[in-house]
Amino acid sequence: MSTDLASQDVVGEINKYDFRTESTAVFKARKGIDAEIVNQISEMKNEPQWMREYRLKALEIFNSKPMPTWGGDISLDFQDIYYYLKPTNKQGRTWDEVPQEIKDTFDKLGIPEAEKKFLSGVKAQFESEVVYGSLKEDLAKQGVIFTDTDSALREHPDLLREYFGTIIPSTDNKFAALNSAVWSGGSFIYVPKGVKIDFPLQAYFRINAENMGQFERTLIIVDEGASIHYVEGCTAPMYSSESLHSAVVEIICKRGSRCRYTTIQNWANNIFNLVTKRAVAYGDATMEWVDGNLGSRLTMKYPAVYMMEPGARGEILSIAFASKGQHQDAGAKLVHAAPHTTGQIISKSISKGGGRSSYRGLVRVEKGAKKSRSKVVCDALILDSKSRSDTYPYIEILDQDVNVGHEASVSRIGEEQMFYLMSRGLSEAEAGTMIVNGFIEPLVKELPMEYAVEMNRLIQLQMEGSVG
């Protein structure tokens, strides 16, 4: 691998991820958040009374909760953000029906290819609302529900209501409360008993307008013996003013089921990405989070698995790459609430150019969770003296008959490694990229192919920035 990347290609790559289209939003609420806005949102969506009350109650909770005193620096003016924007009146069913300008955006993100190759259905979110979706017929025939959450509230109200907010109540934390008040869009998936979907379901969304917040709400229910792999990836153009992304993802894995949720996040440098993601796994169920965090000004995200019955398993694979002006405060949580449960967390973080990468995690074994095993491995690479790496693991053991191990290490790229690669003709940047790619290989090999490609390209871009 001795070809140099032509500088035009690099610029082209950067531009590919850094553009904006003129927004022709149909309805744009005023900035700020209060009961009137929340009522407006519920009104626009034509929601049942219970959801409107749920939102209003959540707003009260949001207002009453203090800001967290840990994690990153969340310097946000909550009143200087738009909380709702509806781009078109009708949800597109096929690609042809989607407005051209939105199509342009998606063209640049390469969606049509993806649709051809891998997908069974795509829910794309533009400006808080889903505009494009299609569900492959065989899935629909098997009883799989894959729609946006707004539609689910209309079409599957009982099913949604049974689970909505049960894993992450509005009171859980300030940003869960915010999401509960102003949520819009997101995916709703139900996989019936025994149905195994063998290709990944995907979603794309992005922020476009100035000061636009994203508050998608995702709810996934995997019934007994079923299995699903859900992939979300997002990009956003660069902005000068703050933007807030505060999603909530709730997942229920019933007995014997399996769910993997993959995220590659690459928000622009002005975005605050504050997310609550939590899954419960019942008897013999397995939940896997694969979480890649690049970009954003601040990410605070700790995907969690609560193992509620014997045989449940939780696995979290997390990568964070913080460059200049970025703070990744990411990690994972495993709660063993039943005997004979197993968990694993692998975290790899990289900081470069003054970036700050922090791992923050929890392994908790409740009393009675006998014969539980959990292992955490956190490795961090600091690429230069301006950068910073932190590890904040919390281990709480309330039963004796358990086996829990945690190890972490922080280091830089070894000089011998660099020397060896450069003596084989690689430039310093290429050698660095190769080593970093090797470092994050455990995560990349778990990604669907096109994401692996996107991931490698993104890493390359990040590393290129370190030259000169």
Next chain:
Amino acid sequence: MTITATPAAFDAASFNQFLESRVEPTWLTKQRRTAWSAFQSMAWPDRHTEDWMRSDLRGFHLDRYKMPGTIEPSDEVCPRWLLEDVTTCGQVSTLDGRIVHEQLSPEIETLGVYFGSLEQACQAQSETVEKYLFKTIDRNVDRFSALQAATWSSGCFLHIPKNVSIEQPFHIHSGMTDGGTDVSHVLIVLEENASATVLFECSSAIPTADGFHCGGLEIVLKPGATLRFVKLQEWGDRVWHFAQERAVVDQDATIQWTLAAMGAKFVQVSQQVSLVGAHARSQVNGTMFTRDKQQMTYNTLQYHEAPHCKSDFLYKSALQDRSRTVWRGMIKVAPGADKTDGYQRNDNLLLSDQARADSIPGLEIKADDVRCTHGSTSGRVDEELIFYAQSRGFTRQEAVRMIVTGFFQQIFDRITIESVRKALGSAIARQVRQYD
């Protein structure tokens, strides 16, 4: 034991009486008054502060204890385990904050060593003590440290001059009667290339004693100095034990700090080692062994402020019954502290279903040319081992003692003082609960 009747022992009136009863240089009185104002203006720490988030202070009532100096002298004797099988060159022993025994070998004294009550030292070595007292510890970190800085009595000062090496250990003891108070301070300063060994222990007059201990420990190691410091804490079962302990280690200096925490009902200790000069080294060997409803919290920090320093913290906790331990271990590396070698490990052995161990190893790294690792394990005793021992005629208690001793073996291996190894072995044996 008669107690001077005061309506509220730690109030302004008693504090003034306390100051009046002391003969101290002006600088010290001033320092105490400032600390007292801070104490009065602060609230007790609560769960919003990370370091106190897992500590349940609700059962602590300061008004159950008396101001230092107001408890009648007693001739009760507290155990001093670390004195067994060892010849010391100096001893300082206090009871409820009053000196009860002081001794220093004349030969050592002629070398220019000062070892004796801190109280006396504030008179006899005023300038030296003023230079170091409360310069390493932060008096304002919380209400306990403010109280300690205002009302400490007695305590101990050890000062070893340049290039002086003392082989025989110094022994410091803090004792308390049942329901007593010990607000004490230990200040150790080793000048360039000096070296010494200090054995420090705390104990109560009876195993079930109540009491309030609020302690401070400051260790200053100048370039090239070496200190071996051992602390054995075996307060009575109902004692509330708060302490702030700090060591500053300069260029080419070394500290080996061994501690065993066994006693007291509630323990909250903040232990820090700062490596401030190149090639400084520290090794900390911590053992925590709890039972009944003990709550023990150790917040530790290794701070690499200079390059080429090495720190190595090993903490092992064994928990019985319904006890609880919280161990926080932070390694901080400042920008520019290149070639840092930081290592930290915490192992927890849970001997009962009702015990709880919280382990929070942390890293905050701001330099890139470093090697920092930490690890934590938690698990149980293999029941088969106990069964095997019992089948060979050992009681369950004996079996547990052997297993726990085996668990702590790694710590034993790092201790370089024979008498301390023995004392630790006995302390562990004493702490194993009774099995019927």
Next chain:
Amino acid sequence: MTENDFKAACLLSELKPGQPRTIELDDRFVVLVLLDGEVFCIDDLCTHDGGTLGDGEVDDHCLVCPRHGAKFDMRTGAAVTMPATEATASHEVKIVDATVYIKINA
């Protein structure tokens, strides 16, 4: 009622309906609530974050943790909502001569 097991906690008149009250009994902190004429007692401990419950509100027959909203059934100590998954201890209560007695469930 064996005198040894039950300890006097407070007077019945000191409890207001639906208002939690924290009591320290033998080194243990518990919460008492008067609900529909009956008195219930659970540990003053949220099993989710280890903090107190006594400063929370009563919602139906549950005590709601003020920090993250976990709910505990006052009658049994059971955890009713996330983020709590484990029950907190509940204790037997007897009222004799307008005095509330509690038997701490070890």
